[in-house]
Structure formats: structure tokens, C-alpha cells
Amino acid sequence: MIAFVSGFAGASVARSNAFSGTSVSTRSAPVVANVSMSMSKSIPYMERPAKLDGSLPGDVGFDPLGISNMFELDFLREAEVKHGRICMLAIVGWVFPEMVYHLPNAAYSVTNPLYAVPSVGFLPCIQILLFMAVCEAAAxxxxxxxxxxxxxxxxxxxxxxxxxxxxxAHYQLAEIKNGRLAMIAIGGAIHHALLTNVGLWEQIQSGMYTGGYYIH
Incomplete structure (x- = not known):
């Protein structure tokens, strides 16, 4: 449309100059639309979300659902760091009793952590919930x-x-990367525990990755 209007105006000027006896060149520089779009580093074919300007550690413009437009960015980062720290502790706690050491009692010998919750009973679970309440109160x-x-x-x-x-800056970036990895890791560990009904280390040793009940 812009090119059409420019061409029409140029032709009109040329005709008026011809009648007036003057010679003026109607050639002009082409009109080029200058569109500057900052693209996401993580998803190159999508535009970078407005709030994700790369100033935060680990920010590579990944927000395909547009969550950063719905909430304050500091709140989202606080939530991400907290969940990353929880999952880093969780994945260690998931494998440590099975691979290294657990309390000398039959109730603490269950290899599948999902079954460990009812196995240990009510009081240990209450202790964990109280500790969580203290951490939340501190935050x-x-x-x-x-x-x-x-x-x-x-x-x-x-x-x-x-x-x-x-x-x-170095350790902030390391923490956010390891936290994201731990969130994926604990999700996979829970998923496979539901499939195989055994702990992660026993699952790896037995080579059973497709689900079913493991027969001792």
C-alpha cells in the first residue's frame, strides 16, 4: 500500500513537472519497513516476552505460556528458586536412604519413597510438615x-x-540451572516410582524401566 501511494505521488509530480517545463527526477529511495523484533534465545521463532530482558540469572526468554505477563517477575523468580531448592533436596533425599544409609528399622527400609510415607507412620510425617511450616513462616x-x-x-x-x-552471579546462575534440572529429575523419579513400584536405585540395578510389579 505504501509503495502504491509513493508510486502514484511520483507519477503525479512527473506529470506536473512536464507541463511546467521543469525536469525533476522522481526516483526516490525505496520505502523499507524497519521492524525491530527481539527474539527469544530459547525459542528463536517466538518473540521474547517483554519482562524477560536477560537481567535475571538463567533468563533466556523462555515463557511460551506468557506467565510473566500475568504475575510480577520477582514473585515468579522467588517461586522458581524456592521450588528448585526444594527439588534439589528432594532428589538427594529420594536416593540417599536407598543408596547410602537409612535408620535401622523395618519401617525405614521401604525402597519406594512413595510407600515410605505410610510406612514410617504419622509422627515422622508431622515433624516434616512442622519443619515446612517454619520455613514458610520465615519466608x-x-x-x-x-x-x-x-x-x-x-x-x-x-x-x-x-x-x-x-x-x-556465577553461583546464582549455577543454582537456577541445577534447580531446574532437579525439578525435572524429581518429576521423572516420581513418575518411574509409580510405574515400577520400586526405588530409583533398585530400578536402575534391575534394568526395569517399562513398569509393572517387581518380583523379588
């Missing part, structure tokens, strides 16, 4: 009063991982 002020300022940062750094900005 309440940060999430609901400070609006998740400095996501994931509770001022706890006894080993000095954030002594310099460079070290802090």
Missing part, C-alpha cells in the same frame, strides 16, 4: 511484605559464595 515477610525483593536472597551465606559480584 512470609519476604514474599508478602517485601514483594519478593532480591528473589531467593535471605542473607544466608556462611561460605562466602557472594563475596564479589562475579562470584555471586
Amino acid at each position: 512470609y515477610k519476604k514474599v508478602y511484605e517485601q514483594n519478593c525483593e532480591n528473589p531467593g536472597d535471605f542473607g544466608i551465606d556462611p561460605l562466602g559464595f557472594s563475596k564479589t559480584p562475579e562470584r555471586k
Whole structure:
């Protein structure tokens, strides 16, 4: 449409100049639409979400569902860091009793962690729930009063991982990557525990990956 209008205007000028006896060149630079679109690094054929500008550790513009447009970015990052930390602990706790050590009692000898919950009984589960409640209470002020300022940062750094900005950036990126990996890992571990009805290490040793009941 722009090209058509430009061509029409050029022709009109040429005709008017011909009648007036003047000679003016009607050739002009072509009109080119300059569209600058920042694309996502993780999904190159999709536009980068507006809030994901690469300033956060591990931000590669991945948000195909547009969740960053629905919630505050600091809240989403706080949730991602928290779930990543939980899953890193969870995957270690999933395999440690089976591979390394568990309490010397038949109730703690169940290889499938999904069956371990009813096996250990009511009181140990209550202890875990109380510990979770304490952790949530400690994070309440940060999430609901400070609006998740400095996501994931509770001022706890006894080993000095954030002594310099460079070290802090390095470990923030490492944490978010390992947290994402752990979220995928624990999801896969739970899925295969449902399929095979045995623990992860026993499943690997037996080579049973397709489901069914394992017969001892």
C-alpha cells in the first residue's frame, strides 16, 4: 500500500513537472519497513516476552505460556528458586536412604519413597510438615511484605559464595540451572516410582524401566 501511494505521488509530480517545463527526477529511495523484533534465545521463532530482558540469572526468554505477563517477575523468580531448592533436596533425599544409609528399622527400609510415607507412620510425617511450616513462616515477610525483593536472597551465606559480584552471579546462575534440572529429575523419579513400584536405585540395578510389579 505504501509503495502504491509513493508510486502514484511520483507519477503525479512527473506529470506536473512536464507541463511546467521543469525536469525533476522522481526516483526516490525505496520505502523499507524497519521492524525491530527481539527474539527469544530459547525459542528463536517466538518473540521474547517483554519482562524477560536477560537481567535475571538463567533468563533466556523462555515463557511460551506468557506467565510473566500475568504475575510480577520477582514473585515468579522467588517461586522458581524456592521450588528448585526444594527439588534439589528432594532428589538427594529420594536416593540417599536407598543408596547410602537409612535408620535401622523395618519401617525405614521401604525402597519406594512413595510407600515410605505410610510406612514410617504419622509422627515422622508431622515433624516434616512442622519443619515446612517454619520455613514458610520465615519466608512470609519476604514474599508478602517485601514483594519478593532480591528473589531467593535471605542473607544466608556462611561460605562466602557472594563475596564479589562475579562470584555471586556465577553461583546464582549455577543454582537456577541445577534447580531446574532437579525439578525435572524429581518429576521423572516420581513418575518411574509409580510405574515400577520400586526405588530409583533398585530400578536402575534391575534394568526395569517399562513398569509393572517387581518380583523379588
